[in-house]
Amino acid sequence: MGPQYAKAVVDGVLTGGVYALMAAGLTLIFGVMDIINIAQGIMVILGAYLSYVLSVHLGLDLFATLVLTVPALFVVGVTVEWVFMRRLADRERTAMSILVTYAVAIIIEGILTQVFGVSFIQLHASYVNSSVHVLGFYLPYIYLYGFALAIVLLGGLYAILYLTRFGQSLRAALQDRRAAELIGIDVERVRTITFGIGIAVTAAGGMVFGATNSFNPNSGYDLISRLLTIVILGGLGSIGGALLAALFMLVLEDVVAVAWSPVWSTLVFFAALVIVLTFRPQGLFGRAAARAQ
């Protein structure tokens, strides 16, 4: 493998970690609530803007901003669920959620445009443009930190799902809502908290995205199609699947960009989804498997 290809693989793995951070909440929300959150892209951008405000006006380090932005987006998520999502009837929840979350995305985009305008901005810190030299490659600190953050947060989500009483309630609600209610689980509360968590982790993805890309209030639309591709490939509802799918897609895309052409890399990104779904319609870690874990 030539150095360029090796570098493309490394770039893909590191960038994939960032995408996994952004996609984890999306797959969690769908897995638990049958809600396809089209607003996930704008939530990423909202997280980036919150980190921007805190770093510029309070002088906080980008990673320190997460102490405030993660709870803030949790509140946003809980509010959106309480105001909009819980009013959707069960039988039409999935289809209607697309329309409702799209409306939420438009509302948030409009607010961000009013407050910040449409100019592109980017998050800055001393480590954003610097890198460490390892085995002949320059590895950007921001991607290394972002990847580590992805592992920690996704591990935390796993711990919540499988090591806590709340996680048990959540999985019980997943398997059979009525049975869960009969044994005393407050399913509505579980759903609300899950939606909040799904949006809260997006704050971390938004911060890393904002440090590696220029963004404005419209940037969420570029993201959502890729995030949906990742969670569908990984298997709706599977956090581990989202991580592996993000790594797979970004490595594939980056290697194709270097070996063949960047023009085809985007097509390959989506073609991979079609090919995988042809042979495995439930994705790499399909929903049934994810719920049975």
Next chain:
Amino acid sequence: MEQAGIRTVYTKVFPAENPDLTPIASAVASTKADVVMLGSVDVPTVSSFIQAFAQQHYNPEAFVATAGPDQGADFLKAVRGNAEGVMVPNGWYYGYANAQSKAMVKAYVKTYGGRPADINADVAEGYAVGQVARLAVTATHGFDQKKIIDYLHSGATLQTVQGPVKFDSLGENTAAKAFTFQWQNGKPVQILPPNDPNSKRPEYPKRQWK
């Protein structure tokens, strides 16, 4: 450019909407080329390349981007100190020696604040389109599309904030001014054409990325 003796060491076409430009920028960096000419369409593309170049410790002696660096404050906000030395070809900048342009810059700063150097070139381009439309409507005494089209293709020369406008039969502005600008000390400075009295000395090689 190759006829002028410049050797191309890397060239690839990439889609404008590709959000992950890191592998392409890394591939460019690995060539250690002296000069990079980036066919960009917006600020995010340019800032992604600059960031990746800085991360790869790659400092080309000249960096030219076709769009993005002409966006004034938007460009500065995205790349901060790394604007220095970046070049962009364009038809307008805030210091353009044109009476209408100077009046527009003055009015813009009065209305929206900021520095003249922060003004996005799109402002002048949009304003000039409005001026051309107004002049055509005034000359044809109405909104008849055919009359307006015939007038604009008649060879009439119109004065705008971007200088004279004169369309040929295909709609190309044959009187357009072509400049190249370079960010120097936080402001875009005209460096080309070389025989223009307003052109300044280019900064070459550009300073290292921060």
